[in-house]
Amino acid sequence: MKATELDIAGAWVFEPPSFPDSRGVFAAPFQGVAFREALGFDLTVAQTNHSVSARGVIRGVHFADTPPGQAKYVYCPSGRLLDVIVDVRVGSPTFGEHVAVELDSQSMRAVYLSEGLGHAFVALTEDTVMAYLCSTGYNPGGEHGISPLDPALGLPWPGDLAPILSDKDRDAPSLAEARDAGLLPSYQACTAWYEELRG
Template structure:
């Protein structure tokens, strides 16, 4: 697989190598050893989530406070979606920068989202299904939600009609409000763990 860092430091796009034959296709969806070599830290899956959505559904921008923190390995296993990661780490040299990527089931392309980086997506097909492989389990009260339509972020969702959104996302605070409330992770906190995957202990 090919792993490339995005414009958001610590976030990567992973493109698997397909192996098609007369039966269909095969590719490796996740190689933890290759991923850990790229990110410079361990990635131990602790929870896997799926969500299905109708076309033009907008979910995000979501993150988790640190602690406990939560890295994500995101793939689209049915249909297609426009995926966006945005740097929400206070003090980051690229704070507010984003990367957009189309994820679809056919390519198997994935995105790695590190601690402190927000994530969201807009579905491009009906019955799209997204898979999240997570580095930590769900802890109530640690979720961070940022309004995906925040004018300061100006994220390029590309919808041509109002998207379907949850009330929680539509009424989420702006990035400025979230920062003022102390909800965002600092750049220093998010990047302090640079231990080798071969020598580190599980967090």
């Protein structure tokens, strides 16, 4: 499995070997040994999530209070989507920047984002499935979001899709509003937590 750190610290893409044949395709999107070799610690999985989305659905940008935060390891077992990671950590050298990775059911590429990073995606096909391995369970009091349509972020949503959002995501604050309200995680705190995980 190939592991590559992305341009935002704490975000990685994992590319497993994929074995297509006349029956379909086989791949192992998460491999614990490869994860440990790349990041220096084991992924704790406290909860798995599964979403099915119509074409054009945008979910996010979501993040959690840190600590403990919620790291995510995500892949697309069916369909195709554009996965977007946003650096919402105040004080980070890449604050407000994003990276995007296309995930699909043929390549079985996966993305890992560490605690404190924002996460969103758009479904590019009907019935797109996203699978999440989460380091902590759902904590409604510690879950937050920023608007995926915030023009200051300039996220790369395809222009040929009419975005479909939940009311919660549509009404979420901009990055600047979330920063001014003190909702965003601290880069320093996230880095310390990340280094503690690495031992």
